[in-house]
Amino acid sequence: MNKIKNEAITTQSQDFAQWYTDVCRKAELMDYSDVKGFIIYRPYGYAIWENIQKYLDGKFKEKGHENVYMPLVIPTSLFQKEKDHIEGFAPETLIATIGGSQKLEDPLIIRPTSEVLFCDHFAKIVSSHRDLPKLYNQWCSVVRWEKTTRPFLRGSEFLWQEGHTIHESEVEARTHALDMLKVYETMGKDILAIPFLTGTKTEKEKFAGAEQTFTIEALMPDGKALQSGTTHYFGQGFAKVFNIQFQDKNNTLQYVHQTSFGVSTRLIGSVIMAHGDDNGLNLPPRIAPIQVVIIPIQPNQPGVLQKAAEIENRLKAIGLRVKLDKSDKTPGWKFAEYEMKGIPLRLEIGPRDLKAGMISGAFRFNHAKFSLEDSALEKETLLMLDDIHDAMYQRALTYLLDHTTEVKTMEELDHVLNVKLGYAKMMWSGDQKDLDLIKEKFQATARALPFNQTPFAATCLVSGKPAKYVVIIARAY
RNA sequence: CGGGAUGUAGCGUAGCUUGGUAGCGCGUCUGUUUUGGGAACAGAAGGUCGCAGGUUCAAAUCCUGUCAUCCCGACCA
Numbered sequence: 001m002n003k004i005k006n007e008a009i010t011t012q013s014q015d016f017a018q019w020y021t022d023v024c025r026k027a028e029l030m031d032y033s034d035v036k037g038f039i040i041y042r043p044y045g046y047a048i049w050e051n052i053q054k055y056l057d058g059k060f061k062e063k064g065h066e067n068v069y070m071p072l073v074i075p076t077s078l079f080q081k082e083k084d085h086i087e088g089f090a091p092e093t094l095i096a097t098i099g100g101s102q103k104l105e106d107p108l109i110i111r112p113t114s115e116v117l118f119c120d121h122f123a124k125i126v127s128s129h130r131d132l133p134k135l136y137n138q139w140c141s142v143v144r145w146e147k148t149t150r151p152f153l154r155g156s157e158f159l160w161q162e163g164h165t166i167h168e169s170e171v172e173a174r175t176h177a178l179d180m181l182k183v184y185e186t187m188g189k190d191i192l193a194i195p196f197l198t199g200t201k202t203e204k205e206k207f208a209g210a211e212q213t214f215t216i217e218a219l220m221p222d223g224k225a226l227q228s229g230t231t232h233y234f235g236q237g238f239a240k241v242f243n244i245q246f247q248d249k250n251n252t253l254q255y256v257h258q259t260s261f262g263v264s265t266r267l268i269g270s271v272i273m274a275h276g277d278d279n280g281l282n283l284p285p286r287i288a289p290i291q292v293v294i295i296p297i298q299p300n301q302p303g304v305l306q307k308a309a310e311i312e313n314r315l316k317a318i319g320l321r322v323k324l325d326k327s328d329k330t331p332g333w334k335f336a337e338y339e340m341k342g343i344p345l346r347l348e349i350g351p352r353d354l355k356a357g358m359i360s361g362a363f364r365f366n367h368a369k370f371s372l373e374d375s376a377l378e379k380e381t382l383l384m385l386d387d388i389h390d391a392m393y394q395r396a397l398t399y400l401l402d403h404t405t406e407v408k409t410m411e412e413l414d415h416v417l418n419v420k421l422g423y424a425k426m427m428w429s430g431d432q433k434d435l436d437l438i439k440e441k442f443q444a445t446a447r448a449l450p451f452n453q454t455p456f457a458a459t460c461l462v463s464g465k466p467a468k469y470v471v472i473i474a475r476a477y
Numbered sequence: 478c479g480g481g482a483u484g485u486a487g488c489g490u491a492g493c494u495u496g497g498u499a500g501c502g503c504g505u506c507u508g509u510u511u512u513g514g515g516a517a518c519a520g521a522a523g524g525u526c527g528c529a530g531g532u533u534c535a536a537a538u539c540c541u542g543u544c545a546u547c548c549c550g551a552c553c554a
Contacts, residue, residue, distance in 0.1 A: 015548090017547085017548070018547080018548085021546095021547075025488095026488095032545085032546070034545085035545095036544095036545070036546080088553090089553095091552075091553085092552085092553070113554095142554095144553075144554080146552090146553070147478065147551090147552065147553085148550095148551095148552085148553090150547095153554090154553075154554075158554075160554080207554095226554095227554060228554085229554080230554070262554075263554085264554060266554060295513095296512095297512065297513050298511090298512055298513080299512080300511090300512085301512095328511085328512085329512090329515085329516095330511080330512050330514085330515070330516055331512060331513060331514070331515095332512085332513085332514040332515045332516080333512095333514085333515045333516085334514090334515085335513095335514050335515075336514070336515045337515080339514095348513070350512090350513060351513095352513070353513090360513075443550085477554095
């Protein structure tokens with residue numbers, strides 16, 4: 001029953017990285033293009049992104065954001081204004097140097113992120129405290145010339161959303177950055193069925209140009225962490241460089257306080273790894289492009305196809321995303337195929353069910369089979385999809401908790417990173433040199449300073465100096 | 478950017494050592510029978526052997542270069 005039916009997919013235990021790539025391609029989420037790092041988002045993969053977009057776009061608008069669209073290209077002279085920012089991104093920019101047949105005086109950088117465009121624009125449109133806050137969001141793609149690329153996890157081009165906001169006060173801006181982190185965290189719980197580790201990034205890991213960076217980190221089954229989204233408090237750094245000023249209520253000129261935040265199609269990679277298994281993809285119901293697949297058994301028998309179509313229509317009528325597979329593949333083939341594609345719920349209708357007035361089916365995530373009364377179809381299906389979501393979230397949460405370990409010695413750290421796998425929670429002096437040592441020894445980095453900073457030891461695990469922070473260490477994607 | 482591996486039909490591969498008509502499995506198409514966990518039979522289509530040079534009467538095969546993908550590092554959402 002649980003043995004591997006699809007020989008084409010490498011098993012996770014054989015080679016987790018290869019398993020991941022196999023799933024991406026076999027489930028038809030993406031395809032490679034002719035340019036390294038630039039992937040084709042196929043309909044099934046893109047539909048997952050659309051579902052994430054739909055959810056987030058709604059949440060952003062609830063928070064008062066407006067969508068805008070900035071240019072694809074940034075003049076080099078503009079990009080270079082903020083020092084830390086350019087230092088962070090310069091090594092991975094793609095630059096257009098020719099327009100038509102003429103060499104460009106000021107070469108155009110294909111945006112790796114749009115901070116400077118927003119800043120430049122904000123400076124022009126803001127003059128009074130009455131203009132604030134400005135809460136903008138942009139859906140677009142960005143380009144970063146990456147050396148190593150993997151589908152969804154790291155591409156030279158990826159789709160994302162970038163929010164950019166400016167505020168009158170530091171408190172308001174900081175609160176907003178944390179609010180948006182909460183939106184991301186809730187998204188994990190609501191639709192991705194992924195519990196995120198949340199916290200603050202260390203000085204070294206924070207965004208180029210930010211004063212403070214917050215993060216959501218997902219723990220993958222191979223024990224590695226995947227940074228899945230970040231929000232930033234920029235302070236007034238960009239505002240001063242780009243001269244984004246306003247007159248406050250006391251008639252004095254002030255610089256705005258700024259934030260930005262983003263999540264990308266990397267979330268798809270996160271979902272693939274967090275929930276997938278040796279049978280392939282396993283999608284949480286709320287982002288699954290197809291939530292229910294209906295498989296007619298012996299479709300030539302009287303009434304079977306009609307019933308299958310009726311079920312399809314009834315489920316569509318209550319707003320579900322449904323597919324009825326009328327093709328002449330055998331049922332066994334279809335079962336395996338739709339498991340591989342991660343469709344959360346399968347319904348089967350055949351002569352046996354017709355006679356009994358029942359509908360058979362199975363869950364993708366745990367392979368459990370069931371049978372339900374025809375009359376209860378709508379009600380039961382909705383309940384089951386919610387149950388599947390909750391169970392998937394719980395399973396991921398249990399994994400996260402089981403794989404978050406407090407460590408007090410180098411030996412324990414070694415054990416967590418190399419044997420037990422997952423997050424190592426340790427006390428840290430606050431000196432980056434101590435973390436550098438860990439990186440050198442274990443190729444692991446600080447993922448976050450968790451918001452819960454309750455100390456559990458007095459000294460830093462590495463240096464023995466007085467401990468300042470609780471920090472989460474892991475290998476990362 | 479360093480180290481390793483691989484490019485032959487949509488996918489997986491044989492052939493390469495020793496140059497001589499490009500083969501197999503899966504998938505695809507047509508038809509018939511099937512159908513409750515990856516069906517059977519019959520017929521058919523599908524190839525610039527990654528690309529570019531070179532050696533040769535002759536190159537998938539030998540030589541040089543190049544590109545891409547994957548893996549492992551360093552760098553990064």
